[in-house]
Amino acid sequence: MSHAADVPQPNNGFYVLVTGANSGLGLGIGTRLIDEFLTTRPQTEALVLIVTTRDQRKGDATIHHLEQHLRKVCQKHERTLPGIATLLQQRVHFRQERLDLLSLTSVQKLSKRLQDTTPKLDVVICNAGIGGWTGINWPVAIFSILTTWRRALTYPTFKLSGIGWTAKPQILTSEEASEPPLGEVFCANVFGHYLLGHNLAPLLARHTRSEDMRGRIIWVSSLEAYDFAFDLNDIQGLKSKVPYESSKRLTDIMAITSTLPSTADQVDQYLASSDQSEETMKPKIYVSHPGICGTSIIPLPLILEYLMLAAFYLARFLGSPWHSVTVEKGAVAMVWLALAKQSTLDAMEEKEGAGKWGSGTDFWGQERVERTEVAGWGWGGRMGEYKRKGRNPYAQDVTKESAEKFRKTGEKCWAEMERLRVEWEDRLQAAGVAFETD
Template sequence: MSNTTPQPEDGFYALVTGANSGLGFAICCRLIDEFLHTRPQSQTLVLIVTTRDIRKGDDAVARLQKHLQNACRKAEKSFPGVSMLLHRRVQFRQEILDLTSILSVQRLAKRLLFSTPKLNAAILNAGIGGWEGLNWPNAFYNLFTDWVNAVTYPTYKISGVGWLTKPQIPADGNAGRTEEPPVGEVFCANVFGHYLLCHYLAPLLSAHKADEGTVGRVIWLSSLEAYASAFSLEDFQGLASSMPYEASKRLTDILALTADLLSTTPLVTQYLTNDGPQRAAKNNPSTNTTKTSARRPKIYLTHPGICSTGIMPLHYFLALLMTAAFYIARWLGSQWHGVTASNGACAPAWVALAQQSTLDAMEEREGKAKWGSATDWWGKERVERTEVEGWGWGGVVGERIRKKGRWRHAKNLTERDRQQFEELGKECWEEMEQLRREWEGRLAAVGVGEEMN
């Protein structure tokens, strides 16, 4: 979609995928609320929301406008005259994005390169579960024998197997029907589509002045269900897996947590390098990338804990029972059951808006983390480090053990585990970069892909 709104000089540009419902919409609301309360009055939030069609985008922006009006109305009661000022500090832009279509990803990236001066944060929330139902006997057995673990680390979901995206190469036009390798739908929606998008938007994520004290942030949304057993290099896209969602989230963990290692630096640098804006700047005066020194974006990993959203297809009554089960788990001591989407949005919104010095200091002190949305018994929210199989809480052998919210079968990190995780990370980065180059070449060869590099 075209953008005619003037670009604010002191703008904070945040892109949120899958922003029309559930967790994505909640992330947008939290960004608005926390931005207005924590950022200077001179700064404007430019919220770029992506949805799969115009109708959903219109609805999302309308509801976000209403949320902003309510926030301004509340502020007006305490500080008369401030409402109009706050309202002007938030701008909305909607864009169409289908993450299962490489062409859709490229088209969105090209539009943003020509219309946006920079990106402060790309919050990669959209995705699909790929589930078709529940194994009810298994579910009831797990609930009655270990309630908290059953609703924190479920293994009784029934997933579709072998789901594929629609053909990436159109059959019409000069291209004709070209043979192409299969692309896993869950893999593409949850990982590959986002991966490509951030590569193409790397110039905007890098367009930050040295004196800003920050860098662009790529914020992945993972899950507590990112089981190591679900992922296999031999079935990289999870096409043969009975747990494709869990496999995609495990891959997300691996890529994000190994992004700053020396062994992956050449691959990550290659991934986060793209000269697209140099061409875009010639046609877009608002693009200031030629006036700033490129600073490599940083990749962060978050998860929402356990919250009630529409990602799992359930009848309304069953969805209510599921929500009740989540509350019971929280009252029984689980820190991961925030239950509401707003609580689930805590970690990604915090990572997006936190001071760079704060994030750098925390990761320097305890290692690179998977930041999770957590709550206490009453639902008071906070952000917590989350243990990852083979990485621990920060990739540091001998680190402090955190028993609260720990998976029942977790093992303390060893040097061997840590080394294997790093090796796996390098292999996954190599595979992702190879897939990216192959698909870019394949689309360009038949004349349908955008020139993005």
């Protein structure tokens, strides 16, 4: 069972959409979500896990993997509580959908389908992404790993990026020539998800004030979201030597500043939330990162993959809190953000300010959710914050000026992203290729 028409739509369903669910962190999010949902949520609730992949083969393989995982989890519980397996099995439903974030019409098509076939959405986890790297500068890699190994393995500076890469044209007509470029990494990592979040906002808003839950959009960022990587005049990173890092910095800025009064008009417009009622609540945007885990986001020959994993474990043993290494541990922050009570999240943000939620581990590999420092904003935009472990060696304490600059940058980013969204929606519409969404 996996397509919309076949999948039950339980009234007590908790609907989670995960993009790029077929590999790496996406799979880790899927399996961890099943584990935690079954053990923390009431027996009366069911999980509807909607996974997106770029083709049917990957979608089928993902559902197969998740079904196998669910069977194992149920068998484990059956050993301690005979008879429970059938009950647990019935509480999880899988569904697959197609999504190519580099095609804006694919984003619109999926949004339309979900609007037509899904009663609501509780959480959208924007996990899919690309690095846009062309290779590794081996001399720099070897030197930096040998001399500053922990920094080099946490904040690497030896990846080589494609510069000026653009997504394929969105409109395949004579208009094509006049179509402005869309940065490839920007589109896959930020803009495609940004459009998706806007289109799905009405489904995410379907929560009542009485529930301890608001629809959530969880963006997946990185420790590599460096301040220096981002240029407000090149928001798409088209001229950047580090477009991946630029896209992740933009993600941090957009998510954190989405909570500020100064961006409220843009965010309300984005979340189409002017028509609030007793039956709807404005969704919230959160930013997370998985620490560092071994996935194929940097394609490496097998032998180097093993060496990379060994180096990651070594980094953890020598004190790094960020080497989650496995994707299940890397998924702890996203899954926690997806399942936490709204009152818990609100209370934490009230106390510590809006911030970035990361996956970390201790020496023994016990995973935990860690607030993570963001350049210019600190852990929550507050002065005199308690300094936690795992800081970027170049990090500077947040100051009034840096926090103000961060806020102002956020306002400009929100204005520019909204401008781009509306411009692209109009362009697709005028070319007759748009899929109408509500």
